[in-house]
Amino acid sequence: MNIKEYIESGIIEAYVLGLASESEKAEFEQLCTQYPELVAARKDFEEGLEKHASEQATQPPVGVKVKVLEAIADTTTKGVEPVSINPPKIVTMPQEKRGSSGLLRFIAAASVVLLIFLTFFAYKSYKQNQDLESSNAALKEKLNSTQKTLDAIVDETNVVKNPNATVVNMVGTKVAPKSSANVYWDSTNNNVFLVVKNMPQLPSDKQYQLWALIDGKPTDLGVFDSKSDKVILKMKDTRKAQAFAITIEKQGGSPSPTLDSMQSLGKTLQSQ
Amino acid sequence: MGIPTTYNTEQELVLALKRRDNQAFGALYDNYAGALYSIIKQIITDNPELASDVLQEVFINIYRKIDTYDQTKGRLFTWMLNIARNASIDTLRSKSYQNSQKNQELPDNVYKGTANQSIQLNVDNIGLKKVLEKLRPEHRVLVELAYFKGFTHEEIAEMMSIPLGTVKTRIRNALLQLREYLQ
Secondary structure, eight states, X not given: OOHHHHHTTTHHHHHHTTOSOHHHXXXXXXXXXXXXXXXXXXXXXXXXXXXXXXXXXXXXXTHHHHHHHHHHHHHHHHTOOOOOOOHHHHHHSOHHHHHHHHHHHHHHHHHHHHHHHHHHHHHHHHHHHHHHHHHHHHHHHHHHHHHHHHHHHHHHHHHHHOTTEEEEEXXXXXXXXXXXXXXXXXXXXXXXXXXXXXXXXXXXXXXXXEEEEETTEEEEEEEEOSOOSOSEEEEOOOSOOSEEEEEEEETTOOSSOOGGGEEEEEEOGGGO | OOSOTTOSSXXXXXXXXXXXXXXXXXXXXXXXXXXXXXXXXXXXXXXXHHHHHHHHHXXXXXXXXXXXXXXXXXXXXXXXXXXXXXXXXHHHHSHHHHHHTTTSOOHHHHHOSOHHHHTTSOOOSSHHHHHHTTSOHHHHHHHIIIIISOOOHHHHHHHHTOOHHHHHHHHHHHHHHHHHHHO
């Protein structure tokens, strides 16, 4: 290659001014590594261009330097590596806009995360609420039945503790010496309660029947079984009674007692 | 002018810049902003405010890209001049700028026609354009389009309805004349 001819071809000027094509640039740079005179000619033109440009310099507006230094200080403090970013955007966007768009993006992302959390917690608390409601209902039911049982026990206790009640201790007869029961008879309201202490098991077609003996005549006060889940049995009321008696009768009771099957007998104060 | 006074050689200045020495950068601005602003204003001829925005952008880019500057390929000023020219032409071609120019004449109408008419190009008598004045009109138009408007040789050939080879030759000749004027 005739380097002198190449130097005089105008390629130096085209290269320096940025008017050379990519292949021309590559060739020029390659030749620069081989021909110092080409480099020297390039430097000549560059210096002439720089000198001329400096002579023709136009004073830029005062504010530009401050803005540039501010932008650079921003870059330095943020530690951002110098990367090629689309420059027009960097300059024309005011700082606040950049900040607010970042803030907006952050808020948007945070909102999505928050929404997911809220949905999750709403579902969780809904489920928890349902569970609580059903367990609450179960507890209420349990409480009701317990209250009922307690009421019954209190009632029964009241009978035993009732100062107006007459306790008639019924003892076994010759037929059933071990049978025993107590009758609690409240003369103020005529209520009769029976506490079974020990009554032998009966065949399924038989029941015990309680009688009140009023002026020698037996009056039915109701039937009961030998085994009951209740401690105290509420029997029929009676205003008067000289004695109470228990007989074994057919299921459901009899209109008049079968006296030879009398199990126990107790006399009241009225009999004396 | 040339190298800032506090730095003995251009290499010293470049090393300080690559260290992200803000003081060196301030000195760089003081020494070259005027020359680059002049070039920018020769490309963005009708909007001084936009031109100063581009200058600001150019210096920020110089700061960001200083690591890519290779001293073996040319002087620092040449590198900065090309950044300034490219940024100006990009701005000239941006959509927002084009929209602001909507009501102005189309480039076709401006550049077609006789050599005499093309003398009326909006050439301000400043900077390199002053040098262009000394060129033959048919050469000047081509340099104007290639350098200050950023058109490729192919685009110029099509625009001016002249063969691509002629465009290349004329531009090369114009550039050679330019060198003589600059020396």
